[in-house]
Amino acid sequence: MPDITTAIRGCGECPIRHRAVCARCEPDELVELDSMKYYRSFQAGQTVVWSGDKMDFVGSVVSGIASLTQTMEDGRTQMVGLLLPSDFVGRPGRDFAAYDVTATTDLVMCCFRKKPFENLMARTPHLAQRLLEMTLDELDAAREWMLLLGRKTAREKISSLLVIISRRDASLKLKETDGPLTFDLPLTREAMADYLGLTLETVSRQISALKRDGLITLQGKRNITVPDFQALMAETGDDSDGGFWG
Amino acid sequence: MPDITTAIRGCGECPIRHRAVCARCEPDELVELDSMKYYRSFQAGQTVVWSGDKMDFVGSVVSGIASLTQTMEDGRTQMVGLLLPSDFVGRPGRDFAAYDVTATTDLVMCCFRKKPFENLMARTPHLAQRLLEMTLDELDAAREWMLLLGRKTAREKISSLLVIISRRDASLKLKETDGPLTFDLPLTREAMADYLGLTLETVSRQISALKRDGLITLQGKRNITVPDFQALMAETGDDSDGGFWG
DNA sequence: TCGCTTTCTTGATCTCGATCAAAGAGACCC
DNA sequence: GGGTCTCTTTGATCGAGATCAAGAAAGCGA
Numbered sequence: 235m236p237d238i239t240t241a242i243r244g245c246g247e248c249p250i251r252h253r254a255v256c257a258r259c260e261p262d263e264l265v266e267l268d269s270m271k272y273y274r275s276f277q278a279g280q281t282v283v284w285s286g287d288k289m290d291f292v293g294s295v296v297s298g299i300a301s302l303t304q305t306m307e308d309g310r311t312q313m314v315g316l317l318l319p320s321d322f323v324g325r326p327g328r329d330f331a332a333y334d335v336t337a338t339t340d341l342v343m344c345c346f347r348k349k350p351f352e353n354l355m356a357r358t359p360h361l362a363q364r365l366l367e368m369t370l371d372e373l374d375a376a377r378e379w380m381l382l383l384g385r386k387t388a389r390e391k392i393s394s395l396l397v398i399i400s401r402r403d404a405s406l407k408l409k410e411t412d413g414p415l416t417f418d419l420p421l422t423r424e425a426m427a428d429y430l431g432l433t434l435e436t437v438s439r440q441i442s443a444l445k446r447d448g449l450i451t452l453q454g455k456r457n458i459t460v461p462d463f464q465a466l467m468a469e470t471g472d473d474s475d476g477g478f479w480g
Numbered sequence: 481m482p483d484i485t486t487a488i489r490g491c492g493e494c495p496i497r498h499r500a501v502c503a504r505c506e507p508d509e510l511v512e513l514d515s516m517k518y519y520r521s522f523q524a525g526q527t528v529v530w531s532g533d534k535m536d537f538v539g540s541v542v543s544g545i546a547s548l549t550q551t552m553e554d555g556r557t558q559m560v561g562l563l564l565p566s567d568f569v570g571r572p573g574r575d576f577a578a579y580d581v582t583a584t585t586d587l588v589m590c591c592f593r594k595k596p597f598e599n600l601m602a603r604t605p606h607l608a609q610r611l612l613e614m615t616l617d618e619l620d621a622a623r624e625w626m627l628l629l630g631r632k633t634a635r636e637k638i639s640s641l642l643v644i645i646s647r648r649d650a651s652l653k654l655k656e657t658d659g660p661l662t663f664d665l666p667l668t669r670e671a672m673a674d675y676l677g678l679t680l681e682t683v684s685r686q687i688s689a690l691k692r693d694g695l696i697t698l699q700g701k702r703n704i705t706v707p708d709f710q711a712l713m714a715e716t717g718d719d720s721d722g723g724f725w726g
Numbered sequence: 727t728c729g730c731t732t733t734c735t736t737g738a739t740c741t742c743g744a745t746c747a748a749a750g751a752g753a754c755c756c
Numbered sequence: 757g758g759g760t761c762t763c764t765t766t767g768a769t770c771g772a773g774a775t776c777a778a779g780a781a782a783g784c785g786a
Contacts, residue, residue, distance in 0.1 A: 302623070304623065304624075304626075304627045306627070306631065306717055306718075307717075307719060310631040310717075311631070312626055314623035314626045314627065332620060332623075355609070359605030362605065362608040362609045363601070363608045365612055366608050366611055367573075369612060369615045369616055370571055370615055372619055373619045373622060374578060376619060376622040377548070377550065377560035377561065377578075377579070377622055378550075379626055380550075380558055380560045380622065380625055380626060380629055381550045381552070381560065383626055383629035383630040384629045384676075384677025385552065385556040385557070385558045387742080388742075388743065422762095422763070422764090423763070423764065423765095424763085431629065431631060432744090433744060433745080434764080435743090435744075435745080435764095435766085436742090436744075438765055439743090439765080441764095441765095442765070442766080454751095455752085455763075455764065455765095471552055471553075471554075471556075472552075473553060634772075634773065668732095668733070669733070669734060669735095670733085678773075679774060679775080680733090680734080681734095681735085681773090681774075682773055682774075683734095684734060684735055684736080685735080685736080685773090687734095687735095688735070688736080701733070701734060701735095701782080
């Protein structure tokens, strides 16, 4: 059982972009495991690292969801990755974060101090191969997303996102895929918009439209039921066989 | 010096999606190097592999440019990667192509037969680490492109593409970056549109607009001069320091 | 040189999603 | 309960880029 040797709590404001002024970014909790790794937990909405900041660790998600986002000077933002449990973040050999990493839900990460991790990698050939596998998967996902961002309509984008989330949820629960499927959206409308390259109003309207058309039903704002998965799939524009995400 | 032991000229049908109309796909030339690798050359426009086809090799670009594209059932296409000399394509451990790979210009590839290559990888730890590096670079590029596809305007997209191409061209020629910069576009308007998530008409209009505004001049359709690189950069929406592509 | 094809440009119009604006629905606190 | 958040929905309008439609320019083979 890990021993809590440190617990830090920070504070202040978080003005996006001009981060020099940001005094409280990471009121998180830190749990020391050994000389190489430690757990850190974040509440939903907290920032793990800012793009460009020094990042002296790599890590993987233990529980919860984190997002990678890029922001332009004028504030336009695009989510470029969603990190689920077991996903890896950080680049051995690079000292600065390339993206903003944010906790989308409550989040626990297992962090490895960079130097020891790099040493481990040099000693363990299998580790690089495993990371290569994972990175290639991420690259495939990123390219799938490029098709979505570049060519899909708003309705197709929303449907695709719902399909992906419900698929993942179903696989976690090991449920059969026929019959109604119910799950919670782990993202706000705004986060969905940032992921899909839309505005939050359009996201809201398209969700309402899918509801109106009987493709989904809502309980509250975040809980979604898909009565006919195939029907929703047909709205995504993807091959019916499921393609990459299948 | 490699010995030409085989020279094949291939052909047939291409039954992927609606490609049945395609009568001749890969009239390429093959140059055997050794039991593990060989060269193949393609003319501009030829297809290296179709998405979903069996792919019993991995390879890297020797000269020319290849593109990775994804196509939806109704024909919408999105380019998801541009392969420049030294770039790698194919995934060890996967037997089928995930994307259409097309020669954008005349192209020479160095192909490695998959099995021997996988054996080599198992024996050579450094190889996986090198591939990991390259894949992480591609992932960064893909994510940069996601921001472009999701959030940039048509003018910003075109400017970004021109900046990337001119940067690469300048670095190949080892020219100083101040002063006018001249280069040939290696892509048709349609290919640019597929890369940028636009239509070819919009690409054409935006290029005309940049010309009208004095940011570029054209000699013919493909040869572009950038009189003031910083001015063009300012149109991309990116940080002035160049960010990832710098 | 003359077609013929491919590539590119430009114009007119339309539409989907953005933008601007307001109000509803919860959650939380006092 | 009221007050004040944040998140979400919905309406009205606008505009960037798509679509439809001609042509122009360039390349190429006969």
